Amino acid sequence: MGSLFDEVIEDNISNYVEPENEYAVLELFAGAGGLAIGLEKAGLKCVALNEIDKWACETLRNNRPHWNVLEGDIKNFDFTKYRNKVDVVTGGFPCQAFSYAGKKLGLKDARGTLFYEFARVVQEVSPAICIGENVRGLLSHEKGKTLQGMISILDEIGYNVVPVKVLKAINYRVPQKRERLILVGVRKDIDVNFEYPKPHRKIYNLVDALKKGELYDCNVPKSEGAKYPDYKKKVLDLIPPKGYWRDLPIELQKEYMGKSFYLGGGKTGMARRIGWDEPSLTLTCSPAQKQTERCHPDETRPFTVREYARIQTFPDNWEFSGSIAQQYKQIGNAVPVNLGQEIGFSVVKFLNEHYSFSNPR
Numbered sequence: 001m002g003s004l005f006d007e008v009i010e011d012n013i014s015n016y017v018e019p020e021n022e023y024a025v026l027e028l029f030a031g032a033g034g035l036a037i038g039l040e041k042a043g044l045k046c047v048a049l050n051e052i053d054k055w056a057c058e059t060l061r062n063n064r065p066h067w068n069v070l071e072g073d074i075k076n077f078d079f080t081k082y083r084n085k086v087d088v089v090t091g092g093f094p095c096q097a098f099s100y101a102g103k104k105l106g107l108k109d110a111r112g113t114l115f116y117e118f119a120r121v122v123q124e125v126s127p128a129i130c131i132g133e134n135v136r137g138l139l140s141h142e143k144g145k146t147l148q149g150m151i152s153i154l155d156e157i158g159y160n161v162v163p164v165k166v167l168k169a170i171n172y173r174v175p176q177k178r179e180r181l182i183l184v185g186v187r188k189d190i191d192v193n194f195e196y197p198k199p200h201r202k203i204y205n206l207v208d209a210l211k212k213g214e215l216y217d218c219n220v221p222k223s224e225g226a227k228y229p230d231y232k233k234k235v236l237d238l239i240p241p242k243g244y245w246r247d248l249p250i251e252l253q254k255e256y257m258g259k260s261f262y263l264g265g266g267k268t269g270m271a272r273r274i275g276w277d278e279p280s281l282t283l284t285c286s287p288a289q290k291q292t293e294r295c296h297p298d299e300t301r302p303f304t305v306r307e308y309a310r311i312q313t314f315p316d317n318w319e320f321s322g323s324i325a326q327q328y329k330q331i332g333n334a335v336p337v338n339l340g341q342e343i344g345f346s347v348v349k350f351l352n353e354h355y356s357f358s359n360p361r
Contacts, residue, residue: 013198015345019043020352026082026125028074028091028118032059032320032330034312035090036067038340042348047086050074055322056330063318074117079124087351089130092335093118095138100150108155123157128190128354129347130159132183133335136166138179150183159185162194170279171199173305173338175209175309178282180335182343183356192353197342207276209310221316222329224324225304226288233300242275242296244268250331270284280311285332302352305331313338 012276021203023044027036030049033056048068051057052145057071070077094111107157110116115132122130138147151161162184173209178353184194207213210220235256239247245257248271254261256271271297274280280303284292287302296303310316310359315337319326 005117008186013200015342016073017349017352019348021355023087023348023351024085025077025088025090026121028084028089028121029093030056030060030069031092031333031335033057033063033318034314034334034337034338035092035343036060037315037318037337038083038337038342039088039090039347041337042344044347045342048082049249050077053330055320058321059319059330061099062321074114074121079121082125084126086125086127087129089118089122089125090110090132091118091121095134095141096147098146103269105200107156110149110153113175115153117157119150119153119157122154122159122185126158126187128187128248129350130154130185131196131343131347132185134181134183136179136181139164139166144311147183154183154185158188160188161185165196167196167339168199169339170203172336172342173200173215174195174197174279174313174336175204175206175215175338176280176282177181178339180339186350187351190354191270191273192350192357194258194350197346197348198336204276206274206280206311209280209313215313216310216316218316220310221305221306223304223306225307226286226324226328228288228295228301232288232293235356236273236293236300236356239271241273242278245271254308267291269293271295281306283311283332287331287332293302308332312336336337 023046025039025044025045026335027049030036036049046067049060049071050070052073057069060067060069093114096332097108098113118132135319154161164181166179166181166185169176186194204215210213212218235252245253260267269281269292272293274297276297281294287294294303305327308328312331312334313336320330
């Protein structure tokens with residue numbers, strides 16, 4: 001048996017597939033639209049998006065005035081009007097513990113969690129397929145019980161779960177070492193296999209994100225960005241590209257790392273300067289925080305807002321609303337657009353097959 005992370009990477013593959021019908025998506029926990037743009041680029045149509053964060057909602061509305069943005073807590077929305085009108089329900093629900101009341105976790109045991117709301121909406125809408133995405137840590141959360149609970153709940157509401165997979169963004173045209181766990185449920189009356197997108201062999205690096213090349217047809221636009229405090233700038237000035245805290249003089253290592261210095265382990269994300277010829281480490285929601293520095297290769301500063309957006313493969317014309325901190329948060333939380341598009345191709349392929357076997361709408 002191969003492991004969950006084994007991947008056969010083929011040369012020159014393309015996951016592209018043309019939609020044979022118009023397919024509708026209902027997106028939950030939509031954030032700033034990374035997944036939604038990706039699905040749109042794959043040819044799927046977003047009929048509604050729910051999001052609680054007001055700045056993310058403003059971002060969605062400003063960039064796509066025709067999108068139906070449902071702002072507010074998902075608990076307050078009834079989605080039954082979309083029943084049989086939506087082919088896909090997607091959502092990046094947060095990873096939360098359940099109350100394990102019985103041996104087999106049911107929908108009622110998940111009440112109060114956002115996965116419960118995701119499952120409720122799937123039940124109300126009855127799409128052909130539902131797709132949840134989450135952090136890789138969900139695999140080990142509560143020793144795997146949380147994920148098993150989610151699978152049993154989807155089973156209870158009429159969905160077979162495809163074997164869960166962790167997709168590495170670097171294999172899907174994203175210049176960033178980011179991983180997302182994908183949870184796919186197929187309605188039980190549908191006898192069509194869902195296939196994950198095939199990984200690409202080519203890995204894109206930071207230079208591909210920020211300079212003119214295959215990913216973008218111009219250099220990254222200038223924009224605002226966070227700054228390091230003086231003490232941090234003095235430390236990071238001493239770090240070479242692709243270097244991190246161990247490249248500092250030993251006394252500075254001890255001073256900068258504090259107690260962490262004596263705890264062992266790599267902690268390679270601390271005082272880290274990214275090199276041009278490597279993918280970025282996973283972006284966080286706050287670019288200047290300790291533990292997760294992602295310093296620009298040439299200048300001693302965090303990546304700007306537009307550089308952040310490029311690393312997440314957002315289009316340059318996608319504008320983010322709110323303060324600089326809010327913008328970083330929206331981008332840092334997003335599904336990379338290109339990863340979303342590749343998942344979208346898999347969804348289109350699945351729906352094409354499904355509707356060729358049944359009566360097209």
